[in-house]
Amino acid sequence: MKRRAILAFMLNRPGVLNKVSMLIRKKMYNVDTLTVCSACKPGISRMTITLKEDDDAKVQQVIRQLEKFTEVVSVKELDTDHSYWREVAVVKMEVPAKHLEGFHGRYNFEVLEQKSADIHILQVAGSTRRIDAFLEEVGQEHIIEIARTGVTALEK
């Protein structure tokens, strides 16, 4: 199924996040990630929602339903050609330092801490696909724990 991203700006009032998550449940949308941060304008929050949906009408419905909330200032769909979608993963892995060196230059990662010869905590940033590819290449078997932020997106 196609992955879609919706960007919404809304007043930073109590209960807004609750409303959005309730809508997702009520209308049974197939949501992948949801990230919230402050926008540069004070009092405004910025929310990126990604969902898997092929049906354009359904995505339109999500947008219309979000627009209905009195707190929501604007909503639009972002497509991959005209926007950047990025996320960050923090990974704790058991892997020899040598093995990791091979990935330098090809992937955008930073070693936050080396806890022992084999235990590393890394930070990887990039598109979801890029992070997936990195993890795949390093080898899933090395991963002890992983934390991913979910997608945030910005229009070009």
Next chain:
Amino acid sequence: MTGKKLLLRALKDKGVKYVFGYTGGAIMPVFDEMDKLGGFNFVMSRHEQGAAFMSQGLSRASRSNKVPQIGVCMSTSGPGAMNLVTGVADAYMDSVPILAVTGQVATGVIATDAFQESDVVGVMMPISKQTYMPLDASDVESTVHEAIYVATTGRGGPVVLDIPKDVQNQQVPDEYRFDAESYRPALPGFFYHPTPAREPLQQAVDLINRSERPVMFCGHGVINSNAGKLLLQFAEKVNIPIASTMHGLSAIPADHPLHLGMMGMHGTVEANRAIMEADLLISFGMRFDDRVTGKLNEYAQNADVIHVEIDASEINKNVGTTVAINADVYRTLHVLAGDPMLTYKPRRRWLDKIEGYRQVMAEDLRQEIETGVGADGKLLMKAIVSRLSDLTEGKDLIVPDVGQHQMMASRFYNFQTENSWFSSGGAGTMGASLPMAIGVKLARPDERVWSISGDGGFQMNAQELGTIMEQQLDVKILILNNGYLGMVRQWQTLFFDGRYAGTPMQSPDFGLIAKAYGLPYRKVEKLEDVKPALQQAIDHQGAIVLEFICDPGEVILPMIPAGGGFDDMIVKHPGQEPAENAVEEGGQS
């Protein structure tokens, strides 16, 4: 100044005259202040759900008044607020603006499971247009103004204001100022488009001019924007028949030659057949709900759809739209009706065909109404409603409950007064009628109001007879008693092999109940007594209870089974035999 005073000042500034409610620990300060201040008509319901429906009645009935009013209901925290839930959810489904004010436990004990604490904002959020909990007395006044603005702007809906007890009592600083005149809510994303865009209007006019078999839809939006006369004017100008949704009823005179009556599950043959065969649907202020469309993939397959709707999220939700006009119905009709490019067409073939459909059941129904009784000699609901319609010349205000009798009233009352039909539609809440009729009567005191209930629904809010007694309200109360939950029974007859599970019902002596509340009462069992009894109710100054003993076997037809398409329409009573084209559907009725 205190939070409670600011709340009441804001309500006064917004023209609120009636407050429906029930006091309790967490709202006492407001009630106390209201009593000291004066200027409000407080109507005490006997249950908070009653107060919610009373406020709905006031909002619904007064929207066609010169100055529409918003219904306000008030309750205490916890159970008081929870009892409002059904009425609020009902208002949300039917787009009725009301303001529900609930007391909350003091901020210091919120989230400690304090006595009579419940998460009102959390519960109300998905069933209301907006919820508020001001945490400082200085926010109370602006919140009330914003709340009423949100409730009444665009598509209407309920708004909930939950005020902690300490905020009610809190003093605002001396420098507190608020100017109600100049106040505008700061909601940058909350706007609606009242005026139609030019381009889709042009496309609509083209489609209308090209269309051979058009049908117009009159929805709740026509009533809400007071556009009934304009719709009729437009329909006459282009000679297009009009089908109504249940909430669109009473927008135009029911017996107008272009009116096809109600559409959908219990709609008329002519309305539903016309929709099936139409090449164009022009729908005004409605949302194509499942009771209107039946099976979606079989619905009006050859028709283009022009959808005029104030709520953008309703467009393309259930039915694909050819031309979407996201605007106010009145303003759209105003522009459309004056469009010089529109042409009148005689449409003789189309209208003749519809006339043919009109005749499919006409004779059977006429006979049934005339005979007036079922096989066992008990009264038919349709006969009672139709006699009521004759006696009142279709001019009175009708507040049905939910069920068979509601469908009978929608089909057989000959509505002549604009905005004279007030019914729980989307939610279908049994028990809505009696309290809603109280609000309707207060909004339109010079008009006659009929609350029509079944024996089931009447008993769900019968306690509001106490309110009627106390307020000395002139509401005519009809109980159509067939000893069953009639609509479910009808489904059981048609789709459950006549097994009547959970529908037979023993009722109390309604005469004694009426007497207990000091109301006159008459029981009607014979056809010849129907008219005299109704006339007695008309002549009597004040509330009266009439009980009609009805035939449990009566069904409301035609009927499109839930989940079925228009081709599955049942037009003949199958007796006790299950219908061949029965569609099974679990759960709701």
